[in-house]
Amino acid sequence: MEGPAEVSEGAAARERDARLPDMTYREEEVQLRAAVRSVLDDRADWRSVLARTEAAQTYDTGLWQVLAGQVGCAGLLVPQELGGAGASFREAAVVAEEAGRALAPVPYLGSAVLATAALLPAAGQAPQARELLAELGAGTATAALAVPFATAPGAPPEPTVRIVPGPAGDPAGTYRLSGSVTGVADALPADVLLVPGDGVPAGLFAVRAAQAGVTMTPVTSLDMTRQLADLTLEAAPASRIAAGPAAGAAVTAALRAGAGMLAAEQLGLAERALEITLAYVKQRHQFARPVGSFQAIKHRLADLWVAITQARAASRYAAACLAGQDPDTPVAVALAKATCSEVALLAGQEMVQLHGGIGFTWEHPAHLYLKRAKATSIALGTPERHRAALADLVGLPAP
Amino acid sequence: MLNAEPGAGGALPEPDAAAELRRQVAAFLAAHDPAATDPAEFLRARFDAGLAWVHYPPGLGGQSLPRTLQKVVDAAFAAAGAPAHRADRNAIGLGMAAPTILAYGTDEQKRRWLRPLWTGEEIWCQLFSEPGAGSDLASLSTRAVRDGDRWIVSGQKVWTSSAHVADRGILLARTDPEQPKHQGLTYFSVNMKAPGVEVRPLRQATGEAEFNEVFLTDVEVPDADRIGEVGQGWQVATATLMNERVALGAFTFPREGGMIGVAARRWRESPQLRTPGLHERLLRLWAQAEVSRLAGERLRQQLAAGQPGPEGSGAKIVFARLNQEISDFEVELLGAEGLRYGDWAMRRPEGADFYGRDAGYRYLRSRANSIEGGTTEILKNIVAERVLGLPPEIRLDKDKPWKDLPR
Incomplete structure (x- = not known):
């Protein structure tokens, strides 16, 4: 039997670990959650989410207006002097959890996290970045980071877009971009695309979506609650946000923040999938008993709940590290994305299985959770890629 | 961060209470020179001074202070080189018997049993x-x-x-x-x-x-x-x-402080043993072990912030599984050396020794982690019923006289 710890080594380890950031939910975060959930309960019940996946516009721009403008979700990470909330990734993660619970078809991750995080490092130098951040924060514009959604933070792909010569009449500071990017998340409703472009020097560019030379093709996606788009640029006018290594660093920082916030989204997804499944197994009777009274079912749900407690710790640690610009952030994000991806997937799969036949029908939300879980586990780096990143970060070299 | 769980006797804010305790320890040490006092005598006097376990009531070795202040007293006595009460030798007494006696014992039983229990004179x-x-x-x-x-x-x-x-x-x-x-x-x-x-x-x-x-x-x-x-x-x-669960939940250690640290060090020291399949397993285990450590720390933060949650119920399930998987990995990593075992001799150790012995021992001893202190299966029932609110097992034994139950 293990001895009681309080009477053993304790003190030294406790002092060391007192440095771990706060992983709880603070009062203001709980309040923000309640505000977001009340909007989503009202406007993003699963029937409307399901219907939206087959609508002409798969993104609910009306819902996003409310979340962005009235609740302030779009500007959480935007500094106050640019009109944003000046909040941190701790609050941003709470909104991501809620968006994940509801599978909300809004460009929160793409615009308020990925694009915003890509612009933040440039805000000091580039006036365009500041203007864009102000627009995003106010909810008057939506942006997307134009990289394939499957891109992992540590391994940005070679740019598939390059700078091309423009016509003689172009104003100074205008660049032209040509090329294509496939599988971009949250690009369909975006007003502005942030595009990594090759050239001398390479850079990160802002491209207005509604102009000649920009073609966006909707992709029939595994997860239609976040429909991807293929993007083609033909000498599309662009302005430069960052150049050279700063551009690459901005994209990496954005992907890392995005992976951390996507982990929070997965946590919310898993929690909601468990709740729905629990409610079902308590009322569904077979053999004259609730199916939730069978030990085979109870143990699977207990396993899922335990896994979610682990995911919550990993997700909160990543959010806290991102918020505090902690040097352990790369480790924290890799842990969170690897953990939460697998837990969300487990939750989605268990949701289908433990609902039995109804769980495999189109008319039940289980398939929506499953698809979002699988898509997000691939997005921004698979668990295996994030664990491979850990190998370098914590010194466990490959053979 | 530390929320004052107000004790009956202590209305002082924590920093002040800590300073007061340090002052009391200093006064006690001035009156009882650790070097010149018989250790048992010293510990009895420490108990009588209310400096044994500060969250216990006055007259029973404490001052009804928040449990979190215990470390202040322990550190002050340790710094003075005072005799320790050898808590590791009396884990059951301190962790389980004492809180039960305190809650259910008569005044006479508390007086008779708690002091020699705390000093280690009675195991x-x-x-x-x-x-x-x-x-x-x-x-x-x-x-x-x-x-x-x-x-x-x-x-x-x-x-x-x-x-x-x-x-x-x-x-x-x-x-x-x-x-x-x-x-x-x-x-x-x-x-x-x-x-x-x-x-x-x-x-x-x-x-x-x-x-x-x-x-x-x-x-x-x-x-x-x-x-x-x-x-x-x-x-x-x-x-x-x-009380057993509360005691287990308080455990804390640094990154790679648990069994994963042993496996990670072995991996770093032994390039010749590495294979791609083992690498994938190690990374998976490392991530799981670190996340379970964070989950434990998060639980402590919640308790300190006065937001106790049910998360602790899952901690032992995870701990047991990880100990088993990590030690299983380690023996396999060792290959030929994993076929050797340190010593099968019959001995009487004071407890499990996960870090002082070889991988084979860790592998075997960890099998008991999912049995002792509540099997994993029973713990899953507890999670399912008490946390998730699922219907209880159908019971045939609850209302019948014990003598009529099949055995």
Whole structure:
């Protein structure tokens, strides 16, 4: 039997670990959650989410207006002097959890996290970045980071877009971009695309979506609650946000923040999938008993709940590290994305299985959770890629 | 961060209370030179000064202060080189017997037992599990029969840590076989040196014997050593087991501080042993171990912030699984060396020694982690029923007299 710890080594380890950031939910975060959930309960019940996946516009721009403008979700990470909330990734993660619970078809991750995080490092130098951040924060514009959604933070792909010569009449500071990017998340409703472009020097560019030379093709996606788009640029006018290594660093920082916030989204997804499944197994009777009274079912749900407690710790640690610009952030994000991806997937799969036949029908939300879980586990780096990143970060070299 | 859980005696804010305790320790040390005082005498005096366990009440070794202040006192005594009360030797006594005595004991029992328990002069063990009552503890069959102002106890207990060094044991015994099983139990404290108590080592798969079997044959227990009412034993025992969980939940360690650190160091030192498949397994285990550490820390933060959650219920399930998977990995990584085992000799260690011995020992010893202190299967039932609100198991044994249950 293990001895009681309080009477053993304790003190030294406790002092060391007192440095771990706060992983709880603070009062203001709980309040923000309640505000977001009340909007989503009202406007993003699963029937409307399901219907939206087959609508002409798969993104609910009306819902996003409310979340962005009235609740302030779009500007959480935007500094106050640019009109944003000046909040941190701790609050941003709470909104991501809620968006994940509801599978909300809004460009929160793409615009308020990925694009915003890509612009933040440039805000000091580039006036365009500041203007864009102000627009995003106010909810008057939506942006997307134009990289394939499957891109992992540590391994940005070679740019598939390059700078091309423009016509003689172009104003100074205008660049032209040509090329294509496939599988971009949250690009369909975006007003502005942030595009990594090759050239001398390479850079990160802002491209207005509604102009000649920009073609966006909707992709029939595994997860239609976040429909991807293929993007083609033909000498599309662009302005430069960052150049050279700063551009690459901005994209990496954005992907890392995005992976951390996507982990929070997965946590919310898993929690909601468990709740729905629990409610079902308590009322569904077979053999004259609730199916939730069978030990085979109870143990699977207990396993899922335990896994979610682990995911919550990993997700909160990543959010806290991102918020505090902690040097352990790369480790924290890799842990969170690897953990939460697998837990969300487990939750989605268990949701289908433990609902039995109804769980495999189109008319039940289980398939929506499953698809979002699988898509997000691939997005921004698979668990295996994030664990491979850990190998370098914590010194466990490959053979 | 530390929320003051206000004790009856302490209205001081924590920093002030800590300063006051340091002052008290300094005064105590001035009056009792650690170098010149007999260690047992020193510890008794420390207990009497209310500086033993500060969250206990005045007169019983404490000052009704928040438990979080204990570290202040321990650090001050350690810095002065004062004799320690060897808490590691009396884990059951401190972690389980003492809180139970405090909650259910008479004033006379508290006075009689708590001081020698704390000083380590009396080691305690726990006489609960039986060969026929493991997960189903309440079905136990050790009998206590009343005979005037004493009880006569007969039966067999098993998996008893420290019984061979113990002076006293907390005992759960059946006093009324006519009652349903939970109602017929009573809780006692037993003198382990009494006639009729026989302790035998219980040799385990690892070769040594951490635990004992205890045979009780017509052992006399004075009624004055009964803890709680006759028939209240299950309620008292449940409180004891709750304390076991609280104690386990307080465990804390740095990154790679647990078993994963041993495996990671071995990996770093041994390039020739690495394979791609093992690498993938190691990374998976490292991530899981670090996340479970963070989950434990998060739980402590929640408790400190006054937001206790049910998350602790899953901690032991994860801990047991990880210990098993990590040690399984380690033995496999070692390859040829993993075929050797340090020592099968029968010994009497004081507890599991996960870090002092070889990988084979870790592999074998960790198999018990998912059995001892609640099997993983029972813990999953508890999570399913108490946390998730799923329907309880259909029970055939709750309302029948114990004597009529199949065994």
